[in-house]
Amino acid sequence: GENVEQHPSTLSVQEGDSAVIKCTYSDSASNYFPWYKQELGKRPQLIIDIRSNVGEKKDQRIAVTLNKTAKHFSLHITETQPEDSAVYFCAASIDTDKLIFGTGTRLQVFP
């Protein structure tokens, strides 16, 4: 079955700097790759997702890149702000099948 690895487990950046979180997946048939932000006590919030027919997707300060050959995808946050501090999860699935999650990255943005 699918296995998703995520790193780093913790990431500290200065406000205004960029943050990059990387994930690798094992099943080459996976074609859906969402990223979630989870603040303490809240639900995982979908912030961006990408399908395997595109290599990159951007939404304001957030971008996701996908390398199907290497089976890895990354989340890029530019101009980080303190409110970006949260736990971020990557996930992968085949079509509408079950989503398998990475282990999470705790991002801290210091003012």
Next chain:
Amino acid sequence: SAVISQKPSRDICQRGTSLTIQCQVDSQVTMMFWYRQQPGQSLTLIATANQGSEATYESGFVIDKFPISRPNLTFSTLTVSNMSPEDSSIYLCSVEAGQGASRYFGPGTRLLVL
């Protein structure tokens, strides 16, 4: 996106009892997924619930412990049976919705078993 609600939002239960968690979606969805998130951990899929058929359980989860109902395309329940303190977790339902068929999560049910 989809508006997903769960009941209860939290509960404290005694060991040996059962709790049924409800998940309601504001639109019809084919599949509903139930996840568990233990404290400080990632999300683990418990089962996939399709309307009109039995739920499909992941390795480590069984129907006797986590029976699921899916009576229609907007509603599902997950029961945590014969609870023990190890069942203390957040339980979340998830659906695929929207034009982009993205995955969204409900607010979760925070369960503490004493």
